[in-house]
Amino acid sequence: MAKVAREMVERAGVNVDELLELLVNNAAAELTTYYYYTILRVNLIGLDGETIKEIAETARIEDRNHFEAIVPRIYELGGRLPESMVDFHNCSACPPASLPKDPTDVKAMLTVLVEAERCAVRGYTNICNLTAGKDHRTYDLAQAILNEEVEHESWFSEFLGEGPSGHFLRRGDTSPFVSKFLK
Amino acid sequence: MACSIKKVFTKEELKKHDGSNGSAYVAFGGKVYDVSQSFHWRKGIHQVMHHAGCDLTEALGRAPHGSDMLDKFPVVGELMDSD
Ligand code: HEM
Numbered sequence: 001m002a003k004v005a006r007e008m009v010e011r012a013g014v015n016v017d018e019l020l021e022l023l024v025n026n027a028a029a030e031l032t033t034y035y036y037y038t039i040l041r042v043n044l045i046g047l048d049g050e051t052i053k054e055i056a057e058t059a060r061i062e063d064r065n066h067f068e069a070i071v072p073r074i075y076e077l078g079g080r081l082p083e084s085m086v087d088f089h090n091c092s093a094c095p096p097a098s099l100p101k102d103p104t105d106v107k108a109m110l111t112v113l114v115e116a117e118r119c120a121v122r123g124y125t126n127i128c129n130l131t132a133g134k135d136h137r138t139y140d141l142a143q144a145i146l147n148e149e150v151e152h153e154s155w156f157s158e159f160l161g162e163g164p165s166g167h168f169l170r171r172g173d174t175s176p177f178v179s180k181f182l183k
Numbered sequence: 184m185a186c187s188i189k190k191v192f193t194k195e196e197l198k199k200h201d202g203s204n205g206s207a208y209v210a211f212g213g214k215v216y217d218v219s220q221s222f223h224w225r226k227g228i229h230q231v232m233h234h235a236g237c238d239l240t241e242a243l244g245r246a247p248h249g250s251d252m253l254d255k256f257p258v259v260g261e262l263m264d265s266d
């Protein structure tokens with residue numbers, strides 16, 4: 001634990017134990033989504049499926065990056081990950097992004113994907129709201145992740161016919177916002 | 184329309200449905216919703232800091248979503264006015 005780092009956050013009026021639980025639940029959401037998106041990605045085949053495979057893959061890799069970026073902050077603040085991966089899975093802040101019954105139904109696939117991203121957008125907005133002006137480092141981290149979640153949402157929602165997102169596919173490296181926490 | 188008499192919950196009755204015995208009810212805007220089946224209300228806890236068995240009308244104002252999230256859950260009654 002980074003003693004003074006935690007003390008600063010406590011003194012600013014943040015309930016650090018609650019924040020830690022939220023961070024663990026969101027770290028769980030990231031790693032489990034990475035897993036479930038792996039299954040979605042391998043099933044994105046055929047003319048329609050292949051079209052969205054690349055963004056699903058980018059979103060998958062970035063979610064793993066989000067997990068990697070959150071974990072150090074959990075330990076800095078004096079928290080830890082559950083010993084059991086089963087417990088970790090089950091405390092996820094977002095539901096499993098399970099493969100639809102009919103994996104050839106691309107609209108159903110996109111709906112699973114966009115809903116997972118929307119849950120993440122809401123979750124990180126909440127962490128930003130709780131830490132803004134108080135816990136600068138967690139805020140910076142949550143805001144970086146939020147930037148990427150908003151882009152993930154926009155990629156999938158565009159394919160669902162919800163209108164133009166204004167975004168391009170990633171060019172170059174993944175995680176343009178979160179990468180500074182991965183170095 | 185048989186059997187449609189609305190149940191009126193007192194705060195104490197609502198409190199019993201805090202999710203600890205499998206039944207999670209939340210009050211919003213005078214209505215009581217059954218969220219027991221929701222992934223997001225496992226054990227009656229939502230986003231670490233919200234608890235079933237309570238009137239969350241005010242708390243929802245700070246949520247990153249609107250009250251439409253409650254639309255898909257059954258209304259099981261009304262919350263008795265406390266004053
Ligand atoms: C700071 C406060 C809150 C936060 C951060 C929060 C966050 C969330 C998130 C992230 C979701 C998932 C949405 C999605 O998948 O896109 C959700 C769903 C939901 N929230 Fe909240 N929420 C808060 C307060 C509340 C309150 C006070 C209520 C009750 C009156 C409430 C009722 C619900 C319901 C019913 C759902 C849908 C559950 C489902 O679909 O199974 N939330 N909330």
Ligand SMILES: [Fe+2]
Pocket residue numbers: 030062063066120145149
């Ligand atoms: Fe993520």
Ligand SMILES: [Fe+2]
Pocket residue numbers: 059063116117120148149152
């Ligand atoms: Fe994402």
